[in-house]
Amino acid sequence: MRLENKVAIVSGAASGMGAATARRFAKEGAKVVIADMLEAEGKAVAAEITAAGGVAMFLALNVTEEASWKSVVDATVAAYGKLDIMVNNAGISGSAVNDLLETGIWDRVMAVNSTGVFLGTKFAVEQMQKNGGGSIVNLSSISGVVGQTMVHMSYNASKGAVRTLTKATAVQFGKDNIRANSVHPGLMPPMRTSGATADPVVRAKMLKAVPLGRNGEVDEVANAILFLASDEASYVTGAELYVDGGYLAM
Numbered sequence: 001m002r003l004e005n006k007v008a009i010v011s012g013a014a015s016g017m018g019a020a021t022a023r024r025f026a027k028e029g030a031k032v033v034i035a036d037m038l039e040a041e042g043k044a045v046a047a048e049i050t051a052a053g054g055v056a057m058f059l060a061l062n063v064t065e066e067a068s069w070k071s072v073v074d075a076t077v078a079a080y081g082k083l084d085i086m087v088n089n090a091g092i093s094g095s096a097v098n099d100l101l102e103t104g105i106w107d108r109v110m111a112v113n114s115t116g117v118f119l120g121t122k123f124a125v126e127q128m129q130k131n132g133g134g135s136i137v138n139l140s141s142i143s144g145v146v147g148q149t150m151v152h153m154s155y156n157a158s159k160g161a162v163r164t165l166t167k168a169t170a171v172q173f174g175k176d177n178i179r180a181n182s183v184h185p186g187l188m189p190p191m192r193t194s195g196a197t198a199d200p201v202v203r204a205k206m207l208k209a210v211p212l213g214r215n216g217e218v219d220e221v222a223n224a225i226l227f228l229a230s231d232e233a234s235y236v237t238g239a240e241l242y243v244d245g246g247y248l249a250m
């Protein structure tokens with residue numbers, strides 16, 4: 001198994017790509033912490049993994065709060081002994097807003113999508129330095145590389161911050177055998193928090209810009225995260241992996 005003896009935290013694992021990643025990690029032998037604000041949904045994902053013979057638990061997490069991160073990482077190490085993999089996946093969308101210049105949306109999106117990833121990185125690095133290394137995978141987006149219409153600019157800016165924060169992490173903590181890489185999903189199926197991208201007219205327009213001519217599936221993103229998290233990617237750090245059907249190649 002590709003993650004045998006590994007301990008992983010996946011933020012935002014109560015739904016969407018985070019849940020798919022948690023399920024995939026558990027199948028590959030990892031002990032997985034489902035860390036999210038959504039308690040009932042997060043517990044259901046953990047129970048499903050456990051019922052299938054995997055090892056998982058739910059821990060409540062608000063990625064914007066430092067104390068919340070500390071308690072999740074401490075509880076993970078208390079239960080499973082160490083931390084090898086951090087997937088900073090929790091995020092909110094800035095699409096389908098009425099006012100694309102609203103300051104309140106900027107503050108909320110930056111707090112979750114950028115500060116949340118910084119805090120997850122901070123507590124992961126502190127723990128991984130004690131372990132002798134680890135792998136951090138951060139969820140950016142195609143929106144972290146290019147600008148878009150119909151999306152509050154905070155979403156692009158927050159995902160752009162994730163992209164370069166990841167490279168800074170790779171550069172600063174490579175000496176500790178800590179790798180950091182970003183994953184950039186493109187058009188996905190309409191999800192819980194999808195805004196404009198759930199609109200069929202918008203989706204049809206976006207699909208025209210995807211060379212593979214279809215949206216991605218959550219398992220296709222989970223597979224990319226799995227590779228970067230695993231030892232198969234032992235010489236890969238500071239990289240950005242596009243899982244976008246070729247959108248950014250156009």
Ligand code: NAD
Nearest residue numbers: 012014015016017037062063089090091141185188191193
């Ligand atoms: P989702 O809404 O299905 O899942 C996001 C999870 O994050 C939810 O379970 C939510 O409860 C959790 N979350 C939100 N705020 C949180 C907070 N403050 N603290 C803890 N948990 C919090 O989303 P998804 O579509 O699976 O997206 C996962 C990641 O991929 C996000 O970072 C998103 O921005 C990014 N992404 C999504 C798409 C897409 O089309 N869906 C495309 C590119 C990138």
